[in-house]
Amino acid sequence: MAEITFDRVTKVYPDGTSAVSELSLDIADGEFVVLVGPSGCGKTTALRMVAGLEEISRGELRIGGRVANHMLPRGRDIAMVFQNYALYPQKSVYNNMAFALKIRNVPKDEIDRRVREAARILGLTQYLERKPKALSGGQRQRVAMGRAIVREPQAFLMDEPLSNLDAKLRVDMRAEIARIQRMLGATTIYVTHDQVEAMTMGDRVAVMRGGILQQVDAPERLYEQPANLFVASFIGSPAMNLVEASLEAESGRLHCRFGDSSLAVSDICRQARPEIEAYAGRRVVVGFRSEDITDATSAPEAGADRRLKAVIEVREALGSEILAHFSLGEERAGLALAGDVIEEQDGGASSPRSRRFVARLGPRAPVREGERAELVVDTDRLHFFDPESGLALGRSRT
């Protein structure tokens, strides 16, 4: 096993597309790192550079401490699981797994031992003689995993390995891959566009966008302390509510105002993010997660400076909770929801974002579609971002 280091790695394709820019990332021995980001952000390119399938334009890639920029794939001792599995259709499951070992002249009984061991781990023992065509999607996925496992490589690379599976199988395999990775203790880089996969699987998650690394952190930190607007909106489902507001100092208190609404920044929040003081009298983007909103009936003690007068537009009852999509009265048109900010930055390329706020309420919250409701925001947990740079204010809180 080995550690993998990207040192200001850049990839510019011959046609001028800059797919990965100045990527710096240290992956420790045995670590499971997930690269996540919207489609086209350069994840696959980054992975293929590690595999040796794509040349590195600038910067240095080190595998196990050795500079690997010009190493051939076979010299890197790395295994890759492809999105479409890339199984050899004419070979049986056994031979698919054994192939790489045969190429490397591993003794026959050693091959046999490793293939059977991998098949046992993956539950493929009774399918060893089948051809890939005769397997289900999930089984093929396992064979692709098995082909990587038997190699006992320095590192595993996986490019959206679950995206061709149906939803239920995806959830099962998610846990399965995480289990196997922990069991083998193998350094793994896992690429996905699905933030749920990223959050559930990775020791650390690296968020990319437009070829640029946005943030690398453990899943919880990514969620709690997004480094910028993009990460804030990308990680978490439903996405964080983001709205442009003016930060106003009034008799020693800080208020953020947007439309007719006003939220007071709590003292806890101010202590945790001293940077926001400098923004008094300026515009900021304020964010709050949907689960940090409750309906006023279950928080009667909350002051008026934490309340939002909402109009419930869509109510999604999920059983264990209610997702309430709401707007803030008549003033909607004047509000710049931060989704717009992000869309502008993406050149309008990303998917259309909800122009509403979302609250995650208790299953019996008294909200009805089309009616007004009073909602309470946990103002200890507000997030602030610079509207120009998009960077988070006061990320340093632990």
Add this chain to the structure above:
Amino acid sequence: MARSAPTEWTAPAPPGTPVNVAGPSVPLAPARSRRSRARRGVLFLLMVAVAAVMLYPFYFMITTSFHTEAQYQTGHGSSISSWTTLGQTVPIGQQLLNSTLICAASIAIILVVSISAGFAFSKLQFRGSQGVFLALVGAMMVPLQSILIPEYVNVSRLGLTNNYTGAILVYAALGTPFATFLMTTYFRGLPDELIEAAVVDGLSYPATLWRVALPLALPAIATVTVLQFVQIWDDLLVGLLFLQNPAERPITVGLAVLASGRTTSVPILMAGSLVSALPAMVVYLGFQRYLVRGLTLGVGK
């Protein structure tokens, strides 16, 4: 090929007929059913008539070959004499052997060059490979007759018309463009990841072709082989000009030369024709689906 049997259309049920969505289709009104049965009968007879027209040459060849020349003129009687004397009139064994040898050698060359080139054009692109590919495929449109004179001059100046080599090379060159086109199209259908997986597994590119792509190309190889076999086996022009030694003539050329003499007995000619047609027919019937695939390649789905 047409695996899914064409389903006959049944007209929409008249209004008021209960429609059973899950169950068997609505029963037809008896009158309609009678009419459609009659229609089917007529269709069947029509198809039989077409079949008779298409099979006529076989009928003619078989019946004629069991006559003597005199019997053929009068149309009465039968004899197997043309079969027994066939070997004396024509060196049929040698000619069959020649045909086989020339086919085998040409096809081997075509396969080797078209598989390598097809793999290169589809998976190992280099600067200008698209242009080279188009030029190669464009050569498909050049008929041999257009370049017959210089081709003949070149090959005979090289002294290659005195043995099989000249004809084999000409056949190989004429078959290569289409075979390369077919192979390129076929390999394009293989996912790039398959090749990359092999590279990550530790294979060099030539080894990837040999150990991963080639085993997968068997259907395409079969298509090329069958198409080229029939083409070369049935060809006259190349054999006529590029094989100057009569002992090396393939069977189709041998027959044509015999026929153009106009002194040979028709029954013997027909017996020879049957012998010559048999291998190609066996290949045709046995490998029909590969032929059809080759035929309709490029039309897409």
Add this chain to the structure above:
Amino acid sequence: MAALVTPVAMSRSVERSQRPRRMRLSTQRRLTGLVLSIPALALVVAFVVIPIVQAVYYSMTQWNGVTSTWIGPSAYTQTFHNPAFWQVLTNNGLLLLAVPFALAIPLGIAVLLHERVRGWKFFRSVYFLPTAISWVVIGMVAERFFAYDGPLDKIIGSHTDFLGSSSTALLALAITFVWSMIGTNTVIFLTGLATLDTTVQEAAFVDGATAWQSFSNVTLPHLKRFVQLAFIMTVISAFSALFSLIFVMTGGGPGYSTTTMEFFVYQTGFSQSEFGTAALYGIVLFVMMAVVGIVQLKLIRSE
């Protein structure tokens, strides 16, 4: 995973195989591609491309196999004054008239066969079978079929030698040609019909279309690309695959009445030893094929 520890043997073999090759992967890829495409390219350049260039040169010489004199482009204008040349071109044009028949008849057969006639697979094989026999053999049978007192003559009772009369010889050739294209084209159309989504047809019927309307509005447009393919293959055959048929059936005669351009090349070169003129006819044939190819491309592009 204690059981899956990397054995020493493996990493050693990896290093060994890596050392002799220092080339980058992308360089290896391009180089391998280049090397692999060379044999095919060499073969085609040597036996197709170079001869084309030579043919252009030869076409402007007078050359009887022994002495060769340069004439220049005027060789072409001289040819245009040769009445035989025009007759041959006319023959090619007349053969084109057979192409619609070589398409319509198989189209009809395919559509009918597609109605799931009992034994349609058997019929398909039977219709396809003649495609396997060589033009030489077809020609030999056709020669007897059209002969004086031959089967056709007996049916009609006209006492003519169809191949011996310049008014009917080309027609006989065209009929034989149409007959021999039936198998190939039927199979092409059947393949096309098999890819037809029957629900579209059904939708047409639900919309109240008659059988004919459904055929012309759904089936035929769907078959368009297959018809194009059959068309181009038939035209190519008409221009460049009838050599053997003509060689066996008529030898180009009587007179020039069944000589097409491709046969004209052979005749001029190898019967009359006028290699220069023969090369010129070859160029003319090449231009004809190129025109067909370009028209075809235009048709496909125009969609």
